[in-house]
Amino acid sequence: MISRDQSLAAQVHLTKAGYDPGLIDGIWGPRSLAAWCGYVAGRPLGALGPLLGAAMAGDFRRFSITTPLRMSHFLAQAAHETGGFRYFVELGSGDGPDPDPWDDYLQRYDYRRSLGNNAGGDGERFRGRGIFQLTGKANYVAYGARLGIDLVGQPERAAEPELAVLIACLFWADHGLNSLADQDDLEAITRRINGGLNGLASRRACLDRAKAIWGAGHGHVA
Template identity: 30%
Template sequence: MLLQQGSTGNEVKRLQARLGVNNTGNFGPITDKKVKEWQSQNGLSANGIVDDMMWAKLFPLHGLNGGNVRASDFRYEKLRGLIPDGVINQLPDTAARFNINNVYRLAHFLAQCGHESGRFKVVDENLNYSADRLKVVFPGIFEGGLAEIYARKPEKIASRAYANKIGNGDEASGDGYRFRGRGYIQLTGRGNYKKFAGYIGEDTELNPDVVASKYPLASAAFFFSSRNIWDICDGGDSQAVIVQVTKKVNAKLLGLQDRINHFNQYYNLLK
């Protein structure tokens, strides 16, 4: 391992995420400054060069070369009482299938799922909005008296709100409701259901309800893969990394403190 100013690639992205720098993958002057600051604070020569020794200090759970953990080796039993047994039972297969190969990835993934699903209780999008709430959640879509007409009618709300986007047909098609958010991180839209079907090997486009009943965890892991979130997770356990992961899940950073609390709780048990 040897990274320095001018280096590029995924390892630079991981380094930047760990140091709280925008992870562009390009090792420039800002990254160089952060590396030197970190080296000074941790008893290393502040030369701006990331060698094996510094990498091992930055990522102690990964080893010198980012060594992986087998899915069967995570201490899942530590999570019992915090996470439903049904979810824990799915974790080994999900971890193996989606390359969740270190504690950072697992803790970040569970933290986001735990928040988004109300501690793994919600697997189907709640669309029973009042008129006032419709205007907040879907700005510009239910204006001019439409909010009052659509209020408390989940099927009509979803059909309009998600029409002609994410692979859905128009409002009349009903795709918006048929392919509403399901799973622990709300897989949404015909296009995403179709992609997930191709990955998981079951026709979730034809039978979308199985995303909630059979694949709530796998669909969430698919979301992490499709949004390239795993590399950000590799950045470590800092709050800056939690913020970066959260931005990929919820751009407005809603519920950030709860996500931080979830992460710290799971990470401290798993590490």
């Protein structure tokens, strides 16, 4: 858990950096989380910030992402994967070749069995969405069933901030990432999310920024 002193120090840091965590009261809640998301992204998030903060406040407790180090690793990966919380939908389309190099990018995944795609247009329909890029019909079926939501019929819902946070936390828990965060193992976490080490320098920069608000206390796992 986060001590009151850690929370106070983090809230002061965010305030000095120009990000509003609400009351400086030592309570690490939605406002503080929203400000922290903006701080790690390096830009104000506007109306998106409170949506992310509220979702994280609940889901972090539910999935025990509750220490500075665990939260810092989650936010670092989230900020990288979404381009600083700009993109919750994979770029590209499946409309066919034209001068836009992204235009037919997703068509290659239309019949990708490893993703559960089995029809024309599935590559685009079940493109990566959310924080950790939920991709492929099989994953939309599986996570939709767990959430009680028809993500196959409404795949765009996976990009909604509240659901994006919940799906990302489920993925985090499914892949045992809390224990790797406790070990401060950025590379192992990156491999489980990305399948490799793509964007490692950016992820490390995001992690350094996420940790900065905690000072010397970021590594405490209480």
